[in-house]
Amino acid sequence: MASHGELIVKLEGVSKSFAGIPVLHSVDCEFFAGQVHCLLGENGAGKSTLIKTISGAHAPDSGRIVFCGQDITGHLPAWAKQHGIATIYQELDLIPNLGAAENICLGSEPRTWLGQIDRREMRRAAAETLKSMELSLDIEAPVQTLGIAQQQMVAIAKALTRNNRIMVFDEPTAVFTKNEKDTLFRLIRDIKARGLAVVFISHHMDEIFEIGDRITVLRDGRVASHGPVTDYDHDKAVRLMVGRNVDSSRRVRSPSSGSRVLDVKGLGSGSRVRDVSFHVDAGEIVGVAGLVGAGRTRMARLIYGADQRTSGEVRLRGARVEPRSPITMIQLGVGMVPEDRKRDGLALERSVGENLGYTLVRALSRFGWVPWSRIRQATEEQMAKLRVRPNNPSIQAQRMSGGNQQKLVLGRWLMCHTDLLILDEPTRGVDVGARAEIYALLQLLRSRGMAILMISSDLPEILSQADRILVMAKGRVVGELDGDQATEEAVIAMAFQNEAEAA
Amino acid sequence: MSAATHDLVATGSTGWRRIDVLARNGQIVVLVLLAALGGLFEPGFFSRLNLSAIGYQYSVIGLIALGQFAVILTRGIDLSQGSLIAISSMVSALTVPSLGLPGSIAATLAASTALGLVNGAVVAWTAVPAFVATLGMMGIARGIALTLTNGNPVPMTDAGFHHIAWGRVYDLPVPFLLFVVAGIVIALFLSRWPLGRHLYAVGGHEENARLSGISVSRVKLSAYALSGLLSGIAGLIVTSRMSTGHPLSGMNYELESIAAVIVGGASLFGGTGRVSAVIAGVLILGVANSVINLSGLSPYLQGALKGSIILVAVALSQIGLRSGRGRG
Numbered sequence: 001m002a003s004h005g006e007l008i009v010k011l012e013g014v015s016k017s018f019a020g021i022p023v024l025h026s027v028d029c030e031f032f033a034g035q036v037h038c039l040l041g042e043n044g045a046g047k048s049t050l051i052k053t054i055s056g057a058h059a060p061d062s063g064r065i066v067f068c069g070q071d072i073t074g075h076l077p078a079w080a081k082q083h084g085i086a087t088i089y090q091e092l093d094l095i096p097n098l099g100a101a102e103n104i105c106l107g108s109e110p111r112t113w114l115g116q117i118d119r120r121e122m123r124r125a126a127a128e129t130l131k132s133m134e135l136s137l138d139i140e141a142p143v144q145t146l147g148i149a150q151q152q153m154v155a156i157a158k159a160l161t162r163n164n165r166i167m168v169f170d171e172p173t174a175v176f177t178k179n180e181k182d183t184l185f186r187l188i189r190d191i192k193a194r195g196l197a198v199v200f201i202s203h204h205m206d207e208i209f210e211i212g213d214r215i216t217v218l219r220d221g222r223v224a225s226h227g228p229v230t231d232y233d234h235d236k237a238v239r240l241m242v243g244r245n246v247d248s249s250r251r252v253r254s255p256s257s258g259s260r261v262l263d264v265k266g267l268g269s270g271s272r273v274r275d276v277s278f279h280v281d282a283g284e285i286v287g288v289a290g291l292v293g294a295g296r297t298r299m300a301r302l303i304y305g306a307d308q309r310t311s312g313e314v315r316l317r318g319a320r321v322e323p324r325s326p327i328t329m330i331q332l333g334v335g336m337v338p339e340d341r342k343r344d345g346l347a348l349e350r351s352v353g354e355n356l357g358y359t360l361v362r363a364l365s366r367f368g369w370v371p372w373s374r375i376r377q378a379t380e381e382q383m384a385k386l387r388v389r390p391n392n393p394s395i396q397a398q399r400m401s402g403g404n405q406q407k408l409v410l411g412r413w414l415m416c417h418t419d420l421l422i423l424d425e426p427t428r429g430v431d432v433g434a435r436a437e438i439y440a441l442l443q444l445l446r447s448r449g450m451a452i453l454m455i456s457s458d459l460p461e462i463l464s465q466a467d468r469i470l471v472m473a474k475g476r477v478v479g480e481l482d483g484d485q486a487t488e489e490a491v492i493a494m495a496f497q498n499e500a501e502a503a
Numbered sequence: 504m505s506a507a508t509h510d511l512v513a514t515g516s517t518g519w520r521r522i523d524v525l526a527r528n529g530q531i532v533v534l535v536l537l538a539a540l541g542g543l544f545e546p547g548f549f550s551r552l553n554l555s556a557i558g559y560q561y562s563v564i565g566l567i568a569l570g571q572f573a574v575i576l577t578r579g580i581d582l583s584q585g586s587l588i589a590i591s592s593m594v595s596a597l598t599v600p601s602l603g604l605p606g607s608i609a610a611t612l613a614a615s616t617a618l619g620l621v622n623g624a625v626v627a628w629t630a631v632p633a634f635v636a637t638l639g640m641m642g643i644a645r646g647i648a649l650t651l652t653n654g655n656p657v658p659m660t661d662a663g664f665h666h667i668a669w670g671r672v673y674d675l676p677v678p679f680l681l682f683v684v685a686g687i688v689i690a691l692f693l694s695r696w697p698l699g700r701h702l703y704a705v706g707g708h709e710e711n712a713r714l715s716g717i718s719v720s721r722v723k724l725s726a727y728a729l730s731g732l733l734s735g736i737a738g739l740i741v742t743s744r745m746s747t748g749h750p751l752s753g754m755n756y757e758l759e760s761i762a763a764v765i766v767g768g769a770s771l772f773g774g775t776g777r778v779s780a781v782i783a784g785v786l787i788l789g790v791a792n793s794v795i796n797l798s799g800l801s802p803y804l805q806g807a808l809k810g811s812i813i814l815v816a817v818a819l820s821q822i823g824l825r826s827g828r829g830r831g
Contacts, residue, residue: 081716095707097774107716
């Protein structure tokens with residue numbers, strides 16, 4: 001990148017710590033107009049904190065933030081927003097109970113001469129922006145009723161309508177299909193051509209090489225490397241991020257020796273899940289692929305007792321069971337890690353130690369006496385085994401990165417007696433390094449004879465981890481592939497062909 | 504866009520519309536049924552006297568319920584309303600000899616709004632939860648009201664003051680008109696003005712509202728100030744009705760206003776609800792109360808019956824929401 005525009009944002013020696021734990025260490029970084037600047041780093045490396053110092057959500061402990069030549073250190077989100085710093089957070093900055101139109105205009109609503117909100121103008125502006133994004137959705141319906149990819153698009157639309165100098169995208173593609181990703185990249189190129197600076201965070205290397213102009217690699221809160229994207233390749237970037245080599249190749253599969261753990265016959269629930277039959281053996285990982293909305297999560301919730309089935313039967317270890325509620329199923333040795341681990345999987349306010357340790361309370365207690373010291377010891381051992389970082393049991397769970405939170409959730413099931421574990425998108429929003437560790441954990445659970453049912457939209461993940469792959473479309477299982485022979489093309493062909501037929 | 508996503512949007516929005524219509528009409532349906540029941544079994548229900556009594560009593564509750572609604576929208580709660588009514592009652596009766604009628608009204612509303620602002624400031628700028636902050640104010644304001652005259656009531660000396668509670672315009676009681684006007688103004692404010700919409704935004708997701716450039720503290724201050732102002736107006740009506748400034752007036756009124764907001768379908772977790780439903784909630788409580796009174800039921804049982812009505816109403820609306828919304 002020989003030619004680049006004006007310097008929009010400059011960070012000079014920015015440091016930040018939370019509760020005494022340093023997250024950013026004297027970081028220098030420059031963002032130029034007309035450039036897509038990619039931030040790379042494992043979860044917990046400080047990327048989110050870095051962009052929050054730009055957006056004003058966090059004030060740095062030391063260092064300076066310069067915006068268009070002006071020192072703005074200590075600015076507030078409202079100021080940043082008014083002056084053209086837009087951030088599309090991973091946790092979307094939408095108000096769930098308001099409609100798309102209101103969300104897009106929130107904080108800068110068009111007004112009539114009376115000071116009233118000009119609803120017609122608001123709807124028109126929102127519809128126009130969404131149309132330019134090739135998106136059609138109900139702009140009045142509360143955004144919580146929209147799919148997550150559409151919510152993400154609404155958040156982007158919100159940023160697009162403002163007169164911005166710099167736009168920060170924090171993992172925007174994590175929930176996107178290929179088409180949606182292509183639309184977003186077209187938008188980003190357009191934004192760039194209009195002379196805005198773009199900051200882009202993604203865990204998908206191919207996306208970074210597709211859209212990026214410059215790269216800054218963060219590791220443990222420090223800049224590990226920076227330069228034009230052409231100086232890097234996939235392996236180099238990953239090496240810099242992780243500080244070690246990561247083996248992402250396919251593992252060698254051994255045939256499952258185990259007995260039948262789960263047997264599902266004719267499972268159905270209205271029109272969303274229809275006549276689903278399959279089985280999972282001990283020591284086997286069965287992947288469930290399909291498009292968003294194919295009924296995969298619903299199917300898993302039926303087995304876990306979180307929703308009620310209308311037909312079919314479920315057998316565990318040969319015995320017919322009635323999945324009435326999650327409690328029933330947990331007692332029968334079934335575990336589930338939901339897609340939204342923040343909402344359903346962890347007590348975010350509580351410490352890491354408590355989140356892990358509570359599963360042990362019942363196992364280790366005798367006559368109502370709880371041996372806290374033994375629980376603490378077991379928890380610490382478990383944290384070391386899971387490589388949870390930071391390795392500090394008293395830190396709040398919500399302060400951990402996504403990958404480390406996921407390790408905690410998985411670790412809990414590891415600590416109690418679980419025969420069947422259901423995972424829904426286990427590595428969504430998880431970085432390369434933590435992802436490899438989660439895979440290692442899954443393989444460990446598998447080798448211990450656990451039966452694992454894994455829903456995933458990440459095809460390389462399913463192909464590398466699953467022994468068998470079920471493909472779902474429109475509520476049905478439309479095909480089964482052997483993990484060794486399956487290819488991405490074969491899975492996609494099945495999912496899409498059946499989607500088209502059904503539509 | 505795949506067919507699947509289009510499908511998803513369509514079901515999502517029509518599903519929402521259906522719930523919306525149900526929720527909007529649910530309270531009205533209950534209200535009409537209750538009133539019909541009352542008229543059928545109690546001949547006195549639709550009498551001018553009875554309707555005036557409901558109109559007076561529940562205009563006072565209605566005014567503070569509107570303020571309570573604004574506060575609950577931001578995921579807060581205002582427990583100090585009853586005590587603010589007492590302070591307003593005392594201030595109006597004590598200042599009327601020196602300030603005259605308009606001056607005393609202005610002083611009363613200024614005092615109650617200022618105390619509301621104190622609530623808002625504590626909630627917005629400290630980590631004290633709204634429940635605790637306004638519980639504190641509940642005690643403090645009641646204590647001040649009692650201390651002003653050593654717990655003695657103060658006679659209202661201005662004759663004009665009488666009209667606030669007893670006057671009629673086009674045969675409609677003034678308190679009822681005040682309630683209706685406040686309802687319309689607040690409905691417009693909440694649906695049309697940026698600050699009003701921001702109450703919903705803050706209650707829906709406070710952090711995201713902050714990140715969207717909304718001044719969360721300003722929004723909260725406004726909500727609690729509004730609640731204070733409306734408590735002040737309620738205090739004026741109560742004082743006028745009794746021709747007395749009384750330090751024990753407004754006792755437990757905040758509980759009625761919270762009940763009205765909840766029966767009106769608003770969520771205690773903030774961000775949802777509409778003024779029309781809250782008004783219906785107020786009237787449901789008023790009609791239910793009147794029917795219970797007329798039926799000659801033991802006064803000891805009335806509270807229990809009212810409590811049951813609140814529980815059933817809220818349980819019904821929750822069941823409706825749950826079955827209507829479904830899961831993705």
